[in-house]
Amino acid sequence: MDPTFWHQKWQNSELGFHLPQVHPLLKRYLGGLSLEAGQTVFLPLCGKTLDIGYLLEQGFSVIGAELSDKAVTDLFASLNRQPDITPWQGGNRYRHGDLTVFQGDIFLLQPDDLEAVDAIYDRAALVALPDSMRERYARHMVTLNDKAPQLLITLEYDQQQMDGPPFSVGEQQVRTLYDNDYRIAPLSRKMILDHEPVFRERGVTALYENVFLLT
Template identity: 85%
Template sequence: MNPEFWHQKWHNSELGFHLSQVHPLLQRYLGELSLKAGHTVFLPLCGKTLDIGYLLEQGYRVIGAELSEKAVTDLFASLNRQPATTPWQGGIRYQHGDLTVFQGDIFLLQAEDIEATDALYDRAALIALPDTMRERYARHLMALTDKAPQLLITLEYDQQQMDGPPFSVGKKQVKNLYESHYRIAPLSRKMILDHEPLFRERGLTAIYENVFLLT
């Protein structure tokens, strides 16, 4: 997708994808990643998610990648952190203590930039991308993280009823992207339309939230 689309979303505060709480499914299933204190979790297209603060509180080091400069500055402000900034080949690197966020084009990020990664948490990244970009994205993530274990949350619905983003990504699409490199374990699938009236207004008659563990 055109980066300007997301810049406009942040500029206009059209942030329906941003949760005002830590994601309950992260809290429920984080233990499936078998992380230890000090381990590093990578969050692609992280926005200003409150999940980052939660992961930091659990004692983990967090590395994020995010296109929007506004999202990154809002994130550090929400955490009351004054980051140091340095350039990297795709944008600006923001760093404070155990939190680093690479602002810019995630496809320019290299494994040596983020060093060792113990796990990956994808809540709103894969579903933000159209089908034509997902295979490239998945390959890039595996190269970046050396196929680190992944906790993946997706949304699944009839794509004919609504244009994304968020786009529909079900078990079949996850298998097509990752099955040759990971063991894929579905952890949860729940219909959430009653709790998401905006999706009903956009024409959906059903929408499911899925959780997958990739190891």
């Protein structure tokens, strides 16, 4: 997908993917990752999600990756943090204490950039990518984070009814992408169309939110 698409979304404040609260499914299922205080959670394509503040409050360190510099700047401002900004091979690294965000091309990140990652929380990354990029992304997550456990949230609907993003990713595709490296446990599948009027307006007749634990 053309990076210009996402830069324009942020510049135009077209942020339908940004939740105005901490994701309730993160609160409900975070314990499944069996993390201890001080361990590190990686959030790919993190935007300025409020989930980061929640994870920091729980005592975890957070590493994010995000294409948009505006998103990263807004994130640190929302947390009242003044980051130290240094270059890396894909963009700029923003860091303050227990929060680091790599702004730029996530596919240029290397394991040595992240050091140790204990878990991955993917709420909006896999579903943001078209089918042609998902296998590359999944392989990158596996090698980048040494098969760290994942809490993965996806949306599922009839892709013929609406063009993404967000794209439809059901259980079968999650298994196709990750079965060779993880044990995949479906945790939840819930119809959410009544809470997503934009999808209904665009012609979607059924919309499910799925949660998977990958270990």
